[in-house]
Amino acid sequence: MTTLLAVNGITKRFGAVTVLDGVSLDVRPGEIHALLGANGAGKSTLCRIISGLLASDEGSMRLAERAYAPRSKQAAERAGVQIVQQELNQVRTLTVAENIYLTRLPNVCGVVRPRRLAQQARRVLDHFGLNDVDTDTVMGTLGVGRQQMVEIATALDRQCRLLILDEPTAALSGGETQRLFQRLRTMRDQGIGIIYISHRLDEVAQLSDRITVLRDGQAVCTRPTSSLSTDQMVDLMAGAASGQQHAFRSFATDQTMLRVENLSAGMVRDVSFSVRRGERLGIAGLVGSGRTELLRAVFGADPAQGGTVQIGAGRPRLFSQPSQAVAAGLAMVTEDRKHSGLLLRQSIRSNTTINSLGRRFASFGIIRRQRESQAAQTMAAQLDTKCNHIEQMVGTLSGGNQQKVAISKWLVRDAEVFFFDEPTRGIDVAARRRIYRLIESLAEAGKAVVIVSSDLDELLETSDRIGVMSAGKWVDDFARGSWSAEQIMRAAFAGYRDAETVA
Amino acid sequence: MITKQMKGTVAQYGGLLTALALLILVFSLRTDSFFQLGTARLIANQIPELTLLAVGMTLVLLIGQIDLSVGSVMALAGAVLGVLMAKHDWSLGAAVLAGLATAAACGWTTGAISIWFRIPSFIVSLGMLQIARGATRRLLESKTLTIGSDIAVISEPLPGIGLSPAFLIAIVAVFAAQFLISGTVFGRYCVAIGTNAEAVRMSGIRTAPYAITVFVISGLLCGLAALAPTSLMEAADPGAGNGIELSAIAACVIGGTSLMGGRGNAISTFLGVLVIAVLQTGLSRMSVEDANKQIVTGVVIIIAVLIDTVRRNWEKSAS
Numbered sequence: 001m002t003t004l005l006a007v008n009g010i011t012k013r014f015g016a017v018t019v020l021d022g023v024s025l026d027v028r029p030g031e032i033h034a035l036l037g038a039n040g041a042g043k044s045t046l047c048r049i050i051s052g053l054l055a056s057d058e059g060s061m062r063l064a065e066r067a068y069a070p071r072s073k074q075a076a077e078r079a080g081v082q083i084v085q086q087e088l089n090q091v092r093t094l095t096v097a098e099n100i101y102l103t104r105l106p107n108v109c110g111v112v113r114p115r116r117l118a119q120q121a122r123r124v125l126d127h128f129g130l131n132d133v134d135t136d137t138v139m140g141t142l143g144v145g146r147q148q149m150v151e152i153a154t155a156l157d158r159q160c161r162l163l164i165l166d167e168p169t170a171a172l173s174g175g176e177t178q179r180l181f182q183r184l185r186t187m188r189d190q191g192i193g194i195i196y197i198s199h200r201l202d203e204v205a206q207l208s209d210r211i212t213v214l215r216d217g218q219a220v221c222t223r224p225t226s227s228l229s230t231d232q233m234v235d236l237m238a239g240a241a242s243g244q245q246h247a248f249r250s251f252a253t254d255q256t257m258l259r260v261e262n263l264s265a266g267m268v269r270d271v272s273f274s275v276r277r278g279e280r281l282g283i284a285g286l287v288g289s290g291r292t293e294l295l296r297a298v299f300g301a302d303p304a305q306g307g308t309v310q311i312g313a314g315r316p317r318l319f320s321q322p323s324q325a326v327a328a329g330l331a332m333v334t335e336d337r338k339h340s341g342l343l344l345r346q347s348i349r350s351n352t353t354i355n356s357l358g359r360r361f362a363s364f365g366i367i368r369r370q371r372e373s374q375a376a377q378t379m380a381a382q383l384d385t386k387c388n389h390i391e392q393m394v395g396t397l398s399g400g401n402q403q404k405v406a407i408s409k410w411l412v413r414d415a416e417v418f419f420f421d422e423p424t425r426g427i428d429v430a431a432r433r434r435i436y437r438l439i440e441s442l443a444e445a446g447k448a449v450v451i452v453s454s455d456l457d458e459l460l461e462t463s464d465r466i467g468v469m470s471a472g473k474w475v476d477d478f479a480r481g482s483w484s485a486e487q488i489m490r491a492a493f494a495g496y497r498d499a500e501t502v503a
Numbered sequence: 504m505i506t507k508q509m510k511g512t513v514a515q516y517g518g519l520l521t522a523l524a525l526l527i528l529v530f531s532l533r534t535d536s537f538f539q540l541g542t543a544r545l546i547a548n549q550i551p552e553l554t555l556l557a558v559g560m561t562l563v564l565l566i567g568q569i570d571l572s573v574g575s576v577m578a579l580a581g582a583v584l585g586v587l588m589a590k591h592d593w594s595l596g597a598a599v600l601a602g603l604a605t606a607a608a609c610g611w612t613t614g615a616i617s618i619w620f621r622i623p624s625f626i627v628s629l630g631m632l633q634i635a636r637g638a639t640r641r642l643l644e645s646k647t648l649t650i651g652s653d654i655a656v657i658s659e660p661l662p663g664i665g666l667s668p669a670f671l672i673a674i675v676a677v678f679a680a681q682f683l684i685s686g687t688v689f690g691r692y693c694v695a696i697g698t699n700a701e702a703v704r705m706s707g708i709r710t711a712p713y714a715i716t717v718f719v720i721s722g723l724l725c726g727l728a729a730l731a732p733t734s735l736m737e738a739a740d741p742g743a744g745n746g747i748e749l750s751a752i753a754a755c756v757i758g759g760t761s762l763m764g765g766r767g768n769a770i771s772t773f774l775g776v777l778v779i780a781v782l783q784t785g786l787s788r789m790s791v792e793d794a795n796k797q798i799v800t801g802v803v804i805i806i807a808v809l810i811d812t813v814r815r816n817w818e819k820s821a822s
Contacts, residue, residue, distance in 0.1 A: 299705075301704075301705060321704075321709060322704055322705055322706070322707050323704075323707045323708060323709045325707065326706070326707025327707070332705065334705055339699075339701060339702070340699075340701045340702050340704075340705045341702055341705065342699070342702055343695050343698040343699050343702055343703075343765075344698070344699070345698050345699075345765055345766075346694065346695065346698050346765070350691065350694070350695065354691070354695055354703070354706050354708070355706040355707050355708060357688045357691055357692075358688050362687075362688045365687050365688050365689060366686055366687055366688075367686055367687060367688060367691060369686075409706065413707075
């Protein structure tokens, strides 16, 4: 069988840390090759090397039987290698069309030809089924999922022999994901080689032909997908110690801790719900159904138009600032950790203690450095945050470890009600298990927990009860034991059907 | 423990100290009169003004803002002080307090408007620059106002140590600001706000009061800085501190403060001030023409920042 890309003994070190250690891999034309591995196993680094974003320290590559050592992303693209990275790489202030053709705007002597641009962009979008996205829309006004779709459509439109997708579905809804898979299969059938990274094992099982597992910077094995169950995949990624699912234990009491009444904010219409001490409430819904908006309005991050929020025995009120919500006992681990969760250019220590400095680590406004460092150290050890030391910049950590830091600041601060918005987005299986355990221990300690997730399996595994939002409304509530995934999915679409009949 | 701390200090300030030593060495070799105690005293008497302004600027840059009005606000504080002392017979102490209050009010206004209404502080402080300068000229009727010798004590060397109170105030301000940045909750919040204000807000910390306070502190430092030129000249000058905001920003940047916010150090800023002052004094001693002096100063600023950036990138890739 022919080989499209042959990677031979690639090694990459960052300082003293070896991220990739003699990794070899082969991708055939016309196959979807999945890359699996825990956080920091080296998947993204390997892809960055293949796509010319990073140079390897040792090893060689061959592309279509020719020596291949791209010095830049452009060089890789010329050789026929395209990458869609985990992070969005778009200019938010430009239009969709301008973003699609950013590096090759149709022009005459430097003057852009807007008609031609719009036509070409329209074709790219339609080709990918994005008929409802206007080419003149400013990128930043689209939702994250839509932005991701445009980015993928852009990459798929360019001529390539090898396509690399790094966690492309993290922000996509189920329908969008299926549409993407369809396109990928078509491309495969045209003889294009595809490297696909995802933490969603069911996706990998459904889509890929072969799987290569990376663990601690080494390639563990390459197997045909059909020969592996998802449990076996987890075992391979985790190594000897496999992440076993353990039975759900409920810690819910009958004491109401958070009561939200008739809350309206932006697209969120008249939502009421409550959470009890020790209870874990999951909120399901499609991307764009208003789940994040609901949490943000309760937390005081966005203004609400009406309704009340009551915590414990406090008076029902609305928070106009997150500071008020935090003072009342709310904590929120945000969806977007780079933008609103973390201080990327600061140390793990600073990030861990930022919102409890005044309460726990200072006297008369002067920071007690020793105490602060100790707390950060303890947190890092407790959550198993992989880092060299606590003075390391958070921006240099892998996604899962960044998330642990984002959570740890709330653990240090402590609260009565914890909001988790997409707590495991882009995080590997091992770190995910660690975070589930953590959420469980919060419930055990009598905290009320609310989890918003696009991953229904996640909610089914972690929640006592699942509420469903649809088109800004709270449509249904399911208790553990009396739910099914089908029921929940049906409820998630309910609001959109209603909306049509009303309109 | 001590050695580790010293190692850290050398790593932090080593580059700037080396640059400073090199400058001093060059000027000492090129002119006979440079390497003397007298030169040091001269520089020490020149720098309080710029030091105080630059320290305030460091804090403002730290939270990711900028204040272009510091030179004019300093002039206004000097004018208020001068008018009250010369025309209304206020005592030195009372007049100084009035000057400080005026400057703090200017700082608060700039800060409150840019923070509350989310207008770039670059623009608001540019407006304040004009307003404060206009107000200064109005108060002084565009003429230099002689205050009298009461105020001179602030710049007169104290017996025994040979340093003026103005210089001592500036030094105290440098260390106080450094402690504020690195040792207090307030300072940590400032660094955090400069790094990612939205993340700070979502952590449950109200950012506006801290950001506005920083502008007020910068204003107060302008008020203090006003003491230096007025006491040296024994007069309030409507043109005082014209364009000095750019030197203050240069001193901060030479000291490694980031214009993007989130990184700043008052001691490094002070070393930046020294680099500028030594350069100015040395070039004067060499009788370099003013035009050439400006060119050399500009080149040095760019080289200093270039070296700092290259070093930082190198450290980043090494770690």
